[in-house]
Amino acid sequence: MSLKHGLLGLLSYGRMTGYELDKTFKDSLNFFWQAQTSQIYRELNAMEKLGWLTSEIVFQTDKPNKRQYSITDMGKAELYKWLDESSLDSEFQIRSAFLMKLFFSGERNVDENIIMLENYKKRCMEAMEALEGTDGNIEDYRSCASSNQQALYWGLTAAFGKSYFKMCLDWADSAIKLLEGSL
Amino acid sequence: MSLKHGLLGLLSYGRMTGYELDKTFKDSLNFFWQAQTSQIYRELNAMEKLGWLTSEIVFQTDKPNKRQYSITDMGKAELYKWLDESSLDSEFQIRSAFLMKLFFSGERNVDENIIMLENYKKRCMEAMEALEGTDGNIEDYRSCASSNQQALYWGLTAAFGKSYFKMCLDWADSAIKLLEGSL
DNA sequence: TGGGTCATGTAACCTGTTACATGATTAG
DNA sequence: CTAATCATGTAACAGGTTACATGACCCA
Numbered sequence: 204m205s206l207k208h209g210l211l212g213l214l215s216y217g218r219m220t221g222y223e224l225d226k227t228f229k230d231s232l233n234f235f236w237q238a239q240t241s242q243i244y245r246e247l248n249a250m251e252k253l254g255w256l257t258s259e260i261v262f263q264t265d266k267p268n269k270r271q272y273s274i275t276d277m278g279k280a281e282l283y284k285w286l287d288e289s290s291l292d293s294e295f296q297i298r299s300a301f302l303m304k305l306f307f308s309g310e311r312n313v314d315e316n317i318i319m320l321e322n323y324k325k326r327c328m329e330a331m332e333a334l335e336g337t338d339g340n341i342e343d344y345r346s347c348a349s350s351n352q353q354a355l356y357w358g359l360t361a362a363f364g365k366s367y368f369k370m371c372l373d374w375a376d377s378a379i380k381l382l383e384g385s386l
Numbered sequence: 387m388s389l390k391h392g393l394l395g396l397l398s399y400g401r402m403t404g405y406e407l408d409k410t411f412k413d414s415l416n417f418f419w420q421a422q423t424s425q426i427y428r429e430l431n432a433m434e435k436l437g438w439l440t441s442e443i444v445f446q447t448d449k450p451n452k453r454q455y456s457i458t459d460m461g462k463a464e465l466y467k468w469l470d471e472s473s474l475d476s477e478f479q480i481r482s483a484f485l486m487k488l489f490f491s492g493e494r495n496v497d498e499n500i501i502m503l504e505n506y507k508k509r510c511m512e513a514m515e516a517l518e519g520t521d522g523n524i525e526d527y528r529s530c531a532s533s534n535q536q537a538l539y540w541g542l543t544a545a546f547g548k549s550y551f552k553m554c555l556d557w558a559d560s561a562i563k564l565l566e567g568s569l
Numbered sequence: 570t571g572g573g574t575c576a577t578g579t580a581a582c583c584t585g586t587t588a589c590a591t592g593a594t595t596a597g
Numbered sequence: 598c599t600a601a602t603c604a605t606g607t608a609a610c611a612g613g614t615t616a617c618a619t620g621a622c623c624c625a
Contacts, residue, residue, distance in 0.1 A: 205483040206612075212490035222576050235485040237476075242613065244578055267576045267621065286487060286494055290502075293420075293586090294484045295509050297550070300388040300477035302418040302543045304469060307395035309535035311469055316539075319473075326478050352492035355568065356499075359561050360485045367480070370553040371546075378542050385538065389584080405604050425585065427606055450593065450604045476614090575622080586611070595602080 204285075206238050207246055211255060211282040214274040216353070220261075221247055221270065231357065234334060234364050247272055255281055313382050320382070324375045331368040334361055387468075389421050390429055394438060394465040397457040399536070403444075404430055404453065414540065417517060417547050430455055438464055496565050503565070507558045514551040517544055 209232055213224055224247070225240050250256045255278030258270050274282075301323065308316045341361060345354035392415055396407055407430070408423050433439045438461030441453045457465070484506065491499045524544060528537035 204611080205486050208490075209486050212486075215490075215493070220576080221578090232486065232489060235480050235482045235489075237479055237481065237613090239614065241578070241615085246612090248578095263575095265622070266574090269576060282490070283493070286490060287498075289505070290484060290487065292509075294482070294487070295506070295513070296420055297418050297547075298420065298481065299418045301473060302546060303388050303392050303395075303415065304473065304477070306415060306418075306539055306543050307391075307398075307465070307469060309537075309539045310398070310466070315470075322472070323478070326475075330478070354492075355564075356489055356492045359564070360489050362561070363485060363557050366553050366557045367550075370549050374546050374549045378545070381538075381542070387583085403604075404606090420585090422586065424587085424606070429584090431606095446603095448594070449602090452604060571625095573622105573624085575620100577619090579616105579618085581614100581616085583614070584612080587609085588607105589609105590607085591605090593603085595600100597598105597600090 205236060206242065207250060207255075208282060208285045209236060209238075210243065210246060210250070211274060211278055211285075214256065214272060215279065215282055216350075218271050218273040220272065224272070230337065230340065234330065235360065250278070254278075313386055317379055317382050320375050320379050324372055327368045327371045327375070331365060331372075334364045334368070337361060388419060389425065390433055390438075391465060391468045392419060392421075393426065393429060393433070394457060394461055394468075397439065397455060398462060398465055401454050401456040403455065407455070413520065413523060417513065418543065433461070437461075496569055500562055500565050503558050503562050507555055510551045510554045510558070514548060514555075517547045517551070520544060 209228065210224060213219065213227055213232075219227065221240075221244050225238075225243050228236075228238055228243065247256065247258075251258055251272070255275060256272045257275055258272045261269050261271050263269065304319070305316075308319070338361065341354055341357050344350050344357065347354075392411065393407060396402065396410055396415075402410065404423075404427050408421075408426050411419075411421060411426065430439065430441075434441055434455070438458060439455045440458055441455045443451055444454050445451050487502070488499075491502070521544065524537055524540050527533050527540065530537075
């Protein structure tokens with residue numbers, strides 16, 4: 204149940220609308236968790252029913268009205284409970300459709316598999332660049348005195364991402380060499 | 387839709403029962419894809435309805451009867467179609483509840499976070515050992531002449547796993563150092 | 570006048586998780 | 598006698614994906 208907790212976490216920094224949460228989510232948490240806009244609205248609804256959030260409508264004249272969510276004490280308690288829980292196995296597991304495909308690629312000819320790995324490298328490089336693009340955001344955020352601590356942990360997750368994609372690139376290089384050698 | 391394709395892939399090596407698929411899955415694909423036993427039985431059912439598999443009951447006297455699944459031509463076509471499809475974004479993405487927790491750990495005190503990271507390291511080491519345990523399986527498999535190709539790709543995924551957990555350990559070490567420095 | 574941003578959702582469907590149920594045989 | 602292995606599932610629920618729907622305002 205991490206999407207709910209991710210949203211709670213963001214709302215613990217301050218009240219936001221679904222639209223703002225969606226954007227913030229995609230700007231910061233997206234590389235390690237993905238959520239559809241529609242899913243975010245659904246979860247906000249569910250969490251309000253659980254009493255973790257309250258909402259009120261903000262009227263605007265130049266733009267559409269919006270619904271602003273605030274975390275409740277119950278919501279904060281739930282967030283801290285989740286943070287303190289010792290993690291489950293499932294929180295450490297990888298799921299990779301790419302590796303699944305590779306696993307069964309013995310049937311295909313080696314050239315195609317090399318192309319697939321080249322494509323994989325390209326994606327990893329793009330992901331790495333996207334992560335480097337958020338470095339600026341983290342720095343801006345850090346300069347806010349109250350957010351110094353948060354920025355530290357944000358930075359740690361970004362560092363993870365960079366090491367991860369670097370590792371993927373190195374692995375793909377050695378995999379390509381191995382396959383080329385098997386020709 | 388990777389579980390279906392993973393099962394198709396295993397069945398392309400030969401007919402198997404749900405029980406055998408479950409075990410084979412957990413011995414080989416498990417580090418990059420997890421599936422509950424109940425889910426495997428459900429998917430087998432669904433795939434038979436789709437015409438990708440057929441099944442027949444094998445009667446046994448000393449053990450319970452069992453239902454053996456075979457891949458059909460339609461199933462093979464579906465498997466190859468999936469292998470040839472250029473991969474979607476979703477096949478490259480990470481999802482990590484652990485990183486989500488870390489992201490929001492600025493609220494907690496640093497000691498607790500260091501403990502969390504130590505625990506993370508322990509899990510990574512266990513996962514790495516589990517992967518090294520499958521090396522033997524891969525070798526046994528490779529010696530089967532017809533499986534030489536498959537073993538190569540299985541080996542590549544295992545190599546990914548080892549690099550991954552190694553990277554996680556190194557990252558966690560540097561994260562711990564950073565946090566200790568911030569005390 | 571066409572595309573981007575702001576803004577919020579519903580419905581249907583697919584996939585994954587958890588809990589439960591059953592029962593025979595075999596090895597220690 | 599007790600635990601493991603063999604063997605197959607159902608039901609309910611939670612979470613994720615895809616497609617669709619609406620409409621105003623602003624900038625080029």
